Amino acid sequence: MSKLTVNKIGIIARYDSQEIIQETKKLIKFLENENIETTINKETAEKIGVKGTPIKQMTDCDLVITVGGDGTILRTFHELPQQIPVVGINKGEVGFLTDIEMDNYKKELKKIIKEFKVDKRTRLEVNINQGEKLPPATNEVVILTSEPAKMLKLRVLVDGKEVEKFGADGIIIATPTGSTAYSMSAGGPIVDPKVEAFLLVPIAPYKLSARSIVIPSKSNIEIELIRKGKHAKVIVDGQKTKKVEEGDIITFKEAENPALFVKVEGQDFYSKIKEKLM
Amino acid sequence: MSKLTVNKIGIIARYDSQEIIQETKKLIKFLENENIETTINKETAEKIGVKGTPIKQMTDCDLVITVGGDGTILRTFHELPQQIPVVGINKGEVGFLTDIEMDNYKKELKKIIKEFKVDKRTRLEVNINQGEKLPPATNEVVILTSEPAKMLKLRVLVDGKEVEKFGADGIIIATPTGSTAYSMSAGGPIVDPKVEAFLLVPIAPYKLSARSIVIPSKSNIEIELIRKGKHAKVIVDGQKTKKVEEGDIITFKEAENPALFVKVEGQDFYSKIKEKLM
Amino acid sequence: MSKLTVNKIGIIARYDSQEIIQETKKLIKFLENENIETTINKETAEKIGVKGTPIKQMTDCDLVITVGGDGTILRTFHELPQQIPVVGINKGEVGFLTDIEMDNYKKELKKIIKEFKVDKRTRLEVNINQGEKLPPATNEVVILTSEPAKMLKLRVLVDGKEVEKFGADGIIIATPTGSTAYSMSAGGPIVDPKVEAFLLVPIAPYKLSARSIVIPSKSNIEIELIRKGKHAKVIVDGQKTKKVEEGDIITFKEAENPALFVKVEGQDFYSKIKEKLM
Amino acid sequence: MSKLTVNKIGIIARYDSQEIIQETKKLIKFLENENIETTINKETAEKIGVKGTPIKQMTDCDLVITVGGDGTILRTFHELPQQIPVVGINKGEVGFLTDIEMDNYKKELKKIIKEFKVDKRTRLEVNINQGEKLPPATNEVVILTSEPAKMLKLRVLVDGKEVEKFGADGIIIATPTGSTAYSMSAGGPIVDPKVEAFLLVPIAPYKLSARSIVIPSKSNIEIELIRKGKHAKVIVDGQKTKKVEEGDIITFKEAENPALFVKVEGQDFYSKIKEKLM
Incomplete structure (x- = not known):
């Protein structure tokens, strides 16, 4: 679990919900204010009215943020062209893979932008x-x-x-x-x-x-x-x-390559089990 | 569980297996020798080359014999026009509903033709x-x-x-x-x-x-x-x-009407569980 | 489920907890104020300093109230000399058999004293x-x-x-x-x-x-x-x-005789499952 | 899984069954004929009428053979003073740990005496x-x-x-x-x-x-x-x-030291599951 820093972030958001699209706009603005370059998945970008990038071409991102539920993360890992760490902002139901809640993503992302560790999960x-x-x-x-x-x-x-x-x-x-x-x-x-x-x-x-x-x-x-x-x-x-x-x-x-998850504080495996299943 | 006797039998057999069709022919001959009138479901009758009866019109049968597996019995109960007792000759996989084995149906059917009891099952x-x-x-x-x-x-x-x-x-x-x-x-x-x-x-x-x-x-x-x-x-x-x-x-x-199964000796619920599940 | 009224109540309380004994004293006073005759199980009566009755001799009670958990109710049914309806005031952990909470027993008991129905449970x-x-x-x-x-x-x-x-x-x-x-x-x-x-x-x-x-x-x-x-x-x-x-x-x-539970409003089987298990 | 050969064998047998004691006598004779030195656990040795060795002192054995069921093997591992490979001859009920059947142990033991591999199991x-x-x-x-x-x-x-x-x-x-x-x-x-x-x-x-x-x-x-x-x-x-x-x-x-089991041909994990559980 090496420590990594961030210059450019890919954003992959569900595009079937007006609410998520609005939140994604705010997320982009927030990241720009933090001096992070962003690019958005094509379908969501269209809804927002900006130029997007197909997920398969997000090769120069240091990090990918998903906005949605576990399904959005799973699809992201299916399409990402290479080993890029992913972190999910949760805007769905109970999620085991999305580690950041929509309500307070700013605090978490500020920490991650500065430095983060990666959790490798076997595929x-x-x-x-x-x-x-x-x-x-x-x-x-x-x-x-x-x-x-x-x-x-x-x-x-x-x-x-x-x-x-x-x-x-x-x-x-x-x-x-x-x-x-x-x-x-x-x-x-x-x-x-x-x-x-x-x-x-x-x-x-x-x-x-x-x-x-x-x-x-x-x-x-x-x-x-x-x-x-x-x-x-x-x-x-x-x-x-x-x-x-x-x-x-x-x-x-x-699989030769694991899925790379950004480690988020307090979101270890057993905490999630206790919180979400018990 | 009243005792009943038999004059006319409806036969409902799977018609997607040449083997079952051959066995059904023999079954008809056997029942005729026992002086039982028979009628066969239309699809199987066609394959045998005799005149058949749609299941929905088998109103004058005292008893229905199915040849196949549990699926054949289940379909029969879906289509039977009225409360007719059914007994299954097994020519499939493990069956909980078919009570007679193909190998020795003659002995069992001779007993049933003379007299049988009915087991009512809630639907x-x-x-x-x-x-x-x-x-x-x-x-x-x-x-x-x-x-x-x-x-x-x-x-x-x-x-x-x-x-x-x-x-x-x-x-x-x-x-x-x-x-x-x-x-x-x-x-x-x-x-x-x-x-x-x-x-x-x-x-x-x-x-x-x-x-x-x-x-x-x-x-x-x-x-x-x-x-x-x-x-x-x-x-x-x-x-x-x-x-x-x-x-x-x-x-x-x-359901207002239960499924009527002919009771076959030795084929009670717990014997079947022991034989088929344990 | 016939309707019944109450003149005399047997009280059976855990006697290994000072708190329950104090609550039982208050319960007795409450029932006396409601003009109900009471008698208490011997062990608890001793701790309170009054004369008690062995459970096996509570033959003239119209109703028994237990104070404790499910175990107290279960023991009560083991010892009761005859078919007397029982209702439990809960002072334990999650209980499926105790239908009244300690916090608001007065309201419930007032209703029961006036009239109650009985739920017969197979033993x-x-x-x-x-x-x-x-x-x-x-x-x-x-x-x-x-x-x-x-x-x-x-x-x-x-x-x-x-x-x-x-x-x-x-x-x-x-x-x-x-x-x-x-x-x-x-x-x-x-x-x-x-x-x-x-x-x-x-x-x-x-x-x-x-x-x-x-x-x-x-x-x-x-x-x-x-x-x-x-x-x-x-x-x-x-x-x-x-x-x-x-x-x-x-x-x-x-068993020849079922357990008789006083029916308490809102405490049906499925409500309890939803509340206590899900 | 290194290959090992055998000079001295410790034998640990259940001593509460006359049948097992008789079989153990034969086993000792068989091993002596194969020019293997043997020593027997004290309790069984007494019943046979020879001098035995407490299990805790079987320090110079290259191999231990148990005669009994899984319990005998489990106890053996509790008491063995050091890392000695064990193989079990089954004289009990269904066993997952005993790899040799009583009926044909000679063939298997001849192979093992010549050379065997060890399966290390975490404790x-x-x-x-x-x-x-x-x-x-x-x-x-x-x-x-x-x-x-x-x-x-x-x-x-x-x-x-x-x-x-x-x-x-x-x-x-x-x-x-x-x-x-x-x-x-x-x-x-x-x-x-x-x-x-x-x-x-x-x-x-x-x-x-x-x-x-x-x-x-x-x-x-x-x-x-x-x-x-x-x-x-x-x-x-x-x-x-x-x-x-x-x-x-x-x-x-x-545990620092694993349990050492002698590998017996045909007795791998999945074969046993298929044979014993399915």
Whole structure:
């Protein structure tokens, strides 16, 4: 966690809410007053009436600020062209990834502009049939039946060894960061982000004995759809969906590059759990 | 559980498997040899090359035999025009509703033709916005998000009183008969069919405290979708799907008519649990 | 739920807290001012310096008021000589059985003295080896290993039929009233008190497939300890403990007499769940 | 996992079963025929009628063979004076730690005598009030109420930070090796032994939201008993029990020395899960 300073900031804001757009205008003004150069994602920039930059071209930013909820952060990580630290201003529901509240972002951003540390979070690389790559997952990848109430049959291999075969609506492969998101709803344990592991959590398994499994992040995970005629979806971070079907093999391993989060004081993992879950 | 005898039998068989069609032919021959009049569902009859009867017109049958899995029985109950007892010959995967194995149906059917008892199973009546009625559910009704990993917000009322409000992928409303089906995969308890109750089981609830609730079968259950812009599906017995959306209220109560199952010796509830689940 | 009026009230208060004893004195004065005759349980009476009555002799009371927590109510029901309605003033932690808060009992008691309705709650009759009877359980009976981390082997029969055999730390047999108490901690569902059923909930079962089972309250339940050399405890409502061992059979059925709770406005089952659990 | 060879073997066998003592005699003869020097634990040696060695003095053995179940192995690791590799011959119930079946131990032992590899399994060091040390746990440490159905109040700190405070019957702190033992019965996830982590699993928590937590094995864990007047037990590997009470703080960290298991072909972690749990 090296200390870093800031000259130019990329701003990525939800553009489907008039309120967020207004707040984003004020945020830009605030940053300009702090002598920070800014650039805004194209869609939001248009609504504000300024010139924007596609996220994929935000290569010269030292930092990215998102304005929205966890979804905005997750999408940002899918599109960022390189390893840029991200911090989220929360303007959504309960968020585990957005560390700054809208009400008092000025104080926090002043500190960050001066100097900040980075928290590296492991991501999942997803590959379909050894070919098509999906964006790396910060939270989780879900494989889910396309026909609700008609279960899939899944074969799970870890490092080439069959771990289990079971019928279920689907399965979640989560990072520790994702252990407090969808994985938790499906009954998975909370995993400290410092643990080098991924989580396998079955969704509505028919076999009563199916359990969550915690495996080393260095593992190669393969999941094979083995039931005749079944269709499924692969969903990355609840944002990106890809159709798969019988015989397809989806593989997972640790992504080369982690997600970089700006560390915000008082926002450590266990404080968030206590505040948001208990 | 009155004793009944049989003159005419309706046969309803899966028609997407050549093997099942062949077995159905033999079954018809067997029943004719036993001096039982038979009629077959239209689709299967066509494949066999005889004249069939739409299920909705099987009004003069004393008994219906299904050939297939649990799905075939569930669909049969959705379409049967009146209260006719049903028995299933299993030609699928593990089944909780099909009580006769394909290998030795002759012995069982000979007994049933002579005399049989009926097991009445409570069903759920489903109504959307006090208007459209769906077929009564023998197992369960599932309300499920149409966008996986984007949760619904549900408000549950029992007899007009709000019981809970929570975010989840969906909710299951199950009969005791359905407690060993999809409800169980989602973590619901097993409910003896003699208990006069329905089960409410959340699917992937975000609130950690969401629990299964067992409520009297005489209750009126209302489930309201309260999140802006969300779409969902209502799925009856995994067979019939209906789209719903924000603001829709789905109501449930005990159906006037139960599902009538022919009682087969040795196939009581707890024997099945031991055999199929443990 | 018939309406009843009150002439004489039995008071049963915890006597291990000086604060509760002071409050009980005030309660007695309040009731005397309302022209209600009172009698107090012997132990508390002694601390106050008046003449008391053993609970078992409170035969001429129209109503019993407890002062304490859920434990005080549960013990009261174990000892009351006959069917007397009980209402609890809460002076403990979160309580599901105590319906009146200490802060404003006067208003509630004035209403109750004039007229009240009774809520009948099913209890469990517990019998060891067809001989010794334990007090009827309002919440639950727990069978638990005496040597933590050394599991019991249990055989469960419902109406003479074996339902399951499994290794576990123990098992809970709960009433619907008890479904929000210890049973819930062990993973059991919430059961509406109007459902005529009991709950079987395994405690730390070794078999991953062991599930909660909801069975009709008219059932006869037998639980047999089948592992060599193992000792266990039978605990009724967390209050009364009895040792059992290998070969012992503990039987359960609906108690002849329910527990009678005074109905307090606004304190229905679902309001409590929302307030205390969600 | 270095390769090792064998000159002297310590044998530690259950001595409460005549059958195991007979088998142990044969095992000694078999090893002598293989030109291996043996020594037997004192208690079993007495029953056989030879001179034995206290386990604590088996310092010159290259290998220890246990005869019994998982309990025998766990006790062996508590008493072994130094880092000696252990392999278990199973003569008990389903075992996750004993890798050789009684029926065909000769073949396996011949291979091991020639050469074997060692699997190092992380253990937990347990300390009460920064003073008394208990034996290091191979599977888990359980903190459990001494009065069943009367819950403890626990405060959990990880690296000095409060993670949660909750009421429960107890808590399990497990190693990955222990994740398939008692922890699993209490609802914990399965953790691959290659993951450098410990598991915190609540036992019958009153708070519905209490979850299993996976934390780095480098963490310092503190658990404080904070309820007035409550007594509890600390149980190491189901073998060693120590009483604790209100105000006591039990601390946990990775033990300096891991448990050394002889690797037996075909007995990897996932094979065992498939064979024993699914």
